[in-house]
Amino acid sequence: MPVSIPSDATPVTPSLLRSWPLPAPGEDKYSRGSVLVIGGARSTPGAVLLAGTAALRAGAGKLVMAVPESVAVQLAVALPEAGVTGLPENPQGSLGPDGLDRLSADLGKCDALLVGPGLDDLDLTGELLAALLRDGSVSGHAAIVLDAFALGCLPKLEDRLDPWRGRLILTPNPTEAGVLLGRDVADLRADVVEVARRYQAVVSCQGLVARPPGGEAAGSGAGGDGPKDTSLWEITTGYGGLGTSGSGDVLAGAIAGLRARGTTDAQAACWGSHLHAAAADRLASRLGPLGFLARELADQLPALMLELNT
Numbered sequence: 001m002p003v004s005i006p007s008d009a010t011p012v013t014p015s016l017l018r019s020w021p022l023p024a025p026g027e028d029k030y031s032r033g034s035v036l037v038i039g040g041a042r043s044t045p046g047a048v049l050l051a052g053t054a055a056l057r058a059g060a061g062k063l064v065m066a067v068p069e070s071v072a073v074q075l076a077v078a079l080p081e082a083g084v085t086g087l088p089e090n091p092q093g094s095l096g097p098d099g100l101d102r103l104s105a106d107l108g109k110c111d112a113l114l115v116g117p118g119l120d121d122l123d124l125t126g127e128l129l130a131a132l133l134r135d136g137s138v139s140g141h142a143a144i145v146l147d148a149f150a151l152g153c154l155p156k157l158e159d160r161l162d163p164w165r166g167r168l169i170l171t172p173n174p175t176e177a178g179v180l181l182g183r184d185v186a187d188l189r190a191d192v193v194e195v196a197r198r199y200q201a202v203v204s205c206q207g208l209v210a211r212p213p214g215g216e217a218a219g220s221g222a223g224g225d226g227p228k229d230t231s232l233w234e235i236t237t238g239y240g241g242l243g244t245s246g247s248g249d250v251l252a253g254a255i256a257g258l259r260a261r262g263t264t265d266a267q268a269a270c271w272g273s274h275l276h277a278a279a280a281d282r283l284a285s286r287l288g289p290l291g292f293l294a295r296e297l298a299d300q301l302p303a304l305m306l307e308l309n310t
Helices: 014-018 046-057 069-078 100-109 122-135 154-160 174-181 188-199 247-260 265-287 294-299 301-308
Strands: 010-012 034-038 062-068 083-087 112-115 143-146 168-170 201-205 208-210 232-235
Touching: 010 014, 010 265, 014 265, 014 301, 034 046, 034 100, 034 247, 046 062, 046 069, 046 112, 046 247, 046 294, 046 301, 062 069, 062 100, 069 083, 083 100, 100 122, 112 122, 112 247, 122 154, 143 247, 154 174, 154 188, 168 188, 168 247, 168 265, 174 188, 174 201, 188 201, 188 208, 188 232, 201 265, 208 265, 232 265, 247 265, 247 294, 265 294, 265 301, 294 301
Parallel strands: 010 232, 034 062, 034 112, 062 083, 112 143, 143 168, 168 201
Antiparallel strands: 201 208, 208 232
8 A cells, every 4th residue: 555655744842742732630640540561571670660760750640560570579679659560481581471360450451551671582572462462451442552572573463453553652763663564664754654554553763753544633632632634743852862772661661651641642652752852952961962871861751741831
């Protein structure tokens, strides 16, 4: 099917975001939604910590992290604001489909499910996603945010994705976008739009955000009217220092946290991608364009949201 490529992407500027405000904070944590993150491995627990911290910094009310049993206690201590569930792991410390019954309650009530940060076995990750699709335990209203190895599994699961189409948010880098398309990326704008169409997903990739043709109206959620008839946005800020280990985990977590609060998928991706880049700007002005850490990005999010929502 030919893909219609927008001639121009809409710039994501502070004025655009102020015209597309985030949902009100609400009265308690329950009104700001819940995020469930499934990820990590014995050697990469920090990815889930980064994503979970970003989800809370973005304003999500509740967070549960599902990780290998060998690192569950350490993560519970590192982020005491979250619930942590340990899942069975293989001898190498990697997660697969086992133990999902332990998450049945959380899967059934979460507002955003993030899968991928820190997962380190592509085949097992594919089995994990297949099990989630097969048992239908994910809440019918939840957005499904996929990152890292969870993206690499999608081409093999494409014929089983119908239950999730229309509520997927994908956060690939250009290499992962190529995996999703089964070829090298030639024109990032065109290819991001193609990923969005092919998987019926909102896509955030290296400063571009696309939503699929016929997807949600850009301003149809609690976040206000928003820009109408827009399918491609471009982030207008951000430093090269974002190319650091863990940065993508922060982005995925921030988007999941915003989506849990009641935004649309496109609004969460545009706001999250802008905040992620603006946080890098702020750190670069203090520390220099290189050398700041991914963990420091999340701490900038609340002040940036306050400035944009006033």
